[in-house]
Structures are given as structure tokens and as C-alpha cells.
Amino acid sequence: MWRFRHGLAFLVVLVVIFEVLGCCLRVSAVNDAEADAKTAITEAEGTVLICYGAAEEAERAGANISDLQGVLNEAGWLLSRAELAYEMEDFGLAVSFADQSKARLDGFVADAEVLRKTAMHAGYWDFMANVMGSSVGAVAIFFGGFAVWTFLKKREKEKERV
Amino acid sequence: MSFREYGLLFWTVIGVFTLLAASPALSRLLVYPRTEFFTELWILDSNHRADDYPFNITRNHNYGVFLGIGNHLGYCAYYLVEVKFRNQTQSAPNSFNRIPSTLPALFNTTAFVADEGVWEMPLTCSFDYEYNETLLQVEFYSLTLNNVTLDLRNYTVAWNSTNNVSFGNLFFELWIYDKTTGNFHYHERFVSLWLNMTV
Numbered sequence: 001m002w003r004f005r006h007g008l009a010f011l012v013v014l015v016v017i018f019e020v021l022g023c024c025l026r027v028s029a030v031n032d033a034e035a036d037a038k039t040a041i042t043e044a045e046g047t048v049l050i051c052y053g054a055a056e057e058a059e060r061a062g063a064n065i066s067d068l069q070g071v072l073n074e075a076g077w078l079l080s081r082a083e084l085a086y087e088m089e090d091f092g093l094a095v096s097f098a099d100q101s102k103a104r105l106d107g108f109v110a111d112a113e114v115l116r117k118t119a120m121h122a123g124y125w126d127f128m129a130n131v132m133g134s135s136v137g138a139v140a141i142f143f144g145g146f147a148v149w150t151f152l153k154k155r156e157k158e159k160e161r162v
Numbered sequence: 163m164s165f166r167e168y169g170l171l172f173w174t175v176i177g178v179f180t181l182l183a184a185s186p187a188l189s190r191l192l193v194y195p196r197t198e199f200f201t202e203l204w205i206l207d208s209n210h211r212a213d214d215y216p217f218n219i220t221r222n223h224n225y226g227v228f229l230g231i232g233n234h235l236g237y238c239a240y241y242l243v244e245v246k247f248r249n250q251t252q253s254a255p256n257s258f259n260r261i262p263s264t265l266p267a268l269f270n271t272t273a274f275v276a277d278e279g280v281w282e283m284p285l286t287c288s289f290d291y292e293y294n295e296t297l298l299q300v301e302f303y304s305l306t307l308n309n310v311t312l313d314l315r316n317y318t319v320a321w322n323s324t325n326n327v328s329f330g331n332l333f334f335e336l337w338i339y340d341k342t343t344g345n346f347h348y349h350e351r352f353v354s355l356w357l358n359m360t361v
Contacts, residue, residue, distance in 0.1 A: 048272075052238070052240050052274060052339075055238055055274065055276075056237060056238045059237065059238045059276055059277060060237070065238060065276050066276060066279065069238070069274050069275065069276050069279065069281075072274040073272070073273060073274055073281065076271070076272030076273070076274060077271060077272070079272065080269065080270055080271045080272060081310065083270065084269055084270075084310065084312075088313070129186075130186040130187060130189075130190060131186070131187045131190055131191070132187075133186075134183055134184055134185070134186040134187040134188075135184065135187045137183040137184075138180045138181070138183040138184035138187070140183075141176065141179050141180045141183050142176065142180045145172070145173070145175075145176030145179075145180075146176075149169075149172060149173075149176075
């Protein structure tokens, strides 16, 4: 009987120890999942901000960024879903959405840079043709007209003298 | 007719050609500078008009509206739209004090809008709620917005027995990203829909 009681007590202690350990592990797993989700969201937010900066630079150079805007908005929507999932403590879903958001922005900065360079190149030629070319052309026409006028006036005077 | 008599005609022709040649440059140089920088925020009904907004709401029925932003700030802007819901007694955004509602956002969505660009999002929403006959109030469970289910538990709307209505206010606050602080700040704009939760 005494042995049975000790055995039972030992079993109870074992169960309690396993339960406490299991609880700790579960809490730890949840904390890990939460930390992973937080990291994924922070990284996605950082990526979105970098891409936003790249899009803004491209726009400042005169590029049409409507395609970039579309991609950014898709990534932003996915990031919003990730943040909502995080608030609802669905950390797995939060990581999934954050990763999708980041994946949507793959190659974005390179695309924005290409657009920026193309726009700068186009802007340079636009300036050369439409501002410089047009100004030089206008000045040339005016002074050309003046030269023609002076030449014709001189010839007229010579004719009058004869 | 002597050469000198043609002078006026000659210089007129030269002047016209000079202006024609200079017109591309002039069109870029003589541009009136932009002086007003602002953002538009609008909400339209499902027909893209402003006359048939959802009002009498039935439980779990879908209602459509369009939420739009027009950017005239001179640069590509990064906006945040905070979706909030309140009853008649809860904090509302204030147009005079230019402050947002103190209520927590149910959902945030971002919008990137190029300068002189427009962003528009179709919104489909439905409410899940129940009328509590003891407390004479509508008690909410959830709001589904574009297939995203938002938790509306703890949200209630009192039944107004005089007018037989129970008003809830769904509103959208506009926030803008400030690069210098690295945070969003309230952009002093909101649009809202007053909804009568029918039982």
C-alpha cells in the first residue's frame, strides 16, 4: 500500500513536471511565432519604404510611375493583411502575408531605377530639343531676318546711288 | 512699291516665325507655378455617384462603395487609410480641431498615389450583428470588408425608439507618411457613412 502511494505520488509529480514543461514549450513556441511574425512584418515595412523612396525618385526624374504605384499598392495591401493577422494573433498567416508582400516587391528598386534613368535621359533630350533647340532656332531666325534686312537695305541704298 | 514699304510685312513674318520657333521653349518656361497642394478624399456609391449610399443595413448583406484619393501634393504620397466604426456617443474625427478619432482602427490599408494621380478602391462591406431586446441595443460580431473579417465584438449601437433607428458610423481617416519623422500623421481628412442597422 505504502509503495503504491509512493508510486502514485511519483506519477503525479511526473505528470506535473511534464505539464509545466509542455506549458513552457508552448509559451516559448507562441513567443517564437510572434517574434517571427513581428520580424517578417518589420522587414516587409522596410522593403515597402525603400521601394516607395525609389518610386518617388523615379517620379521626381519625370518618370510615369503608374505601374510602380500599382505594385506598391498590392504590396501595401498584403502588408495590411499581415498586420491584421498579427493583431488577431494568427502569426503564421502574418508571416505568410508579410513574405508575399516582400516577394511582390522583388526587383522593384531595379525597375524604378531603370525608369528613373530612362526619364532622366528623355528629360535631357526633351530639354535639348524643346528648350535649347527652340531657343537657338528662334534667335537664329531673328538674327537671320535682321541680316537679310540689313543686306537688302544696303543693296537698296546702292541701287539708289546708281 | 519700294523695299522699305515692305519693312512692316517683313518684320511681322520674322516675328511670327521667331515666336513659332520659340513656342516649345515658351510653353515650358511660361508655366504658371502650382500654388495649391492638397489631397482629395472621397466616397462614392456603387454606381460611382454620390446619391445612393448604403443606409438601411441588413445583417450579413453586402454593400458596395468606392473610396478614392486624389493626390495634388506635388510628389508621390504614401497614405494610410484607417477604417473605424463608432456609435453616436463615441469619439469622432473633428474637422474644426483637425484631430482624428481616438478609437482604435479596425483595419489599416495603405495607398501610394503618384502626383496628380488617383487611387480608388472598391469596398464591399457587410455587418454581422444581433439586436439585444433586453438592453435595446444592436450588438455587433464582425464587419467583413473586402473579404477581410474584422472583429466588432464590444461594439454596440443604441436603439433610438423615437425614430426607430440605430445608427452606426463607418468612417475612413486619411493619414500620410512623413519622411522626416518616419511616421504617419493625421492628414485632416475623413469620409464617413451613417448606417441604420435594421433588425
